[in-house]
Amino acid sequence: MPAKGHWLLKSEAEDYSIDDLERDGQTPWTGVRNYEARNLMRDDMAPGDLVLYYHSNAKPSGVVGIAKVVSEPYPDPTQFDKKSYYFDAKSTREAPRWWLVDVGFVKKLPKTISLAEIRQHPDLQEMALLKRLRLSVQPVTPREFALIRGLATGA
Numbered sequence: 001m002p003a004k005g006h007w008l009l010k011s012e013a014e015d016y017s018i019d020d021l022e023r024d025g026q027t028p029w030t031g032v033r034n035y036e037a038r039n040l041m042r043d044d045m046a047p048g049d050l051v052l053y054y055h056s057n058a059k060p061s062g063v064v065g066i067a068k069v070v071s072e073p074y075p076d077p078t079q080f081d082k083k084s085y086y087f088d089a090k091s092t093r094e095a096p097r098w099w100l101v102d103v104g105f106v107k108k109l110p111k112t113i114s115l116a117e118i119r120q121h122p123d124l125q126e127m128a129l130l131k132r133l134r135l136s137v138q139p140v141t142p143r144e145f146a147l148i149r150g151l152a153t154g155a
Contacts, residue, residue: 005049006145007040008129008138009067009103013055018065018108021053026070026104029137030078031086033098037137042073042099044139051103052140052148054129055112062114063148071102109152123147 009029011017021027032038046069053065075096078086091097118124124147128138140148 005044005046005069006052006140006142007045007049007069008052008054008063008140010054010056010136010138012057013064017055018053018105021065021067021103021105022108024105026102028071028076028102029100030076032076032100032136033086033088034135034137037135038097038099040137040139041101045069045073045101047071050106050145052145056136060112060114060116062112062117063109063152064112065108066106066149067103068106069101070104073099073101076100109149110154111152113148113151117151118148121147121151 016027029041032041049069051067051069052063053067055061055064075093076086076098078084079088079091079096079098080093081087088097118127119130124130124144127140127144128135132138
């Protein structure tokens with residue numbers, strides 16, 4: 001059985017918070033319009049992969065929970081919806097440009113692990129988060145995932 005992947009997904013709390021995910025149980029991760037992030041979801045994410053749920057543009061911005069990938073990748077339906085902010089006139093159902101996965105709630109962390117705390121941790125200096133601040137979908141190593149979970153739980 002292959003090892004599970006580990007990821008960090010960013011969402012602004014006012015758009016879709018960890019509380020929203022807890023309430024809904026799961027959600028399609030719509031609206032990603034960056035090719036690198038799209039490729040990670042389409043080509044590398046798989047059901048069962050674990051996710052650090054990150055609130056961006058928050059006070060403080062940081063990891064607030066754990067989620068998991070609960071579907072295979074599939075075309076993002078918002079690209080075909082002319083009323084959607086994420087509509088893409090160049091995308092067709094025969095050749096979709098944008099893909100997503102469904103994400104399910106696992107748990108809220110007992111405390112937010114802030115971006116500042118991550119920046120200060122000597123073992124997290126190579127995290128994609130610190131190198132690619134604006135990317136909304138990022139790989140995380142199993143060690144980085146465990147370190148951040150441990151910081152939140154005191155383990």
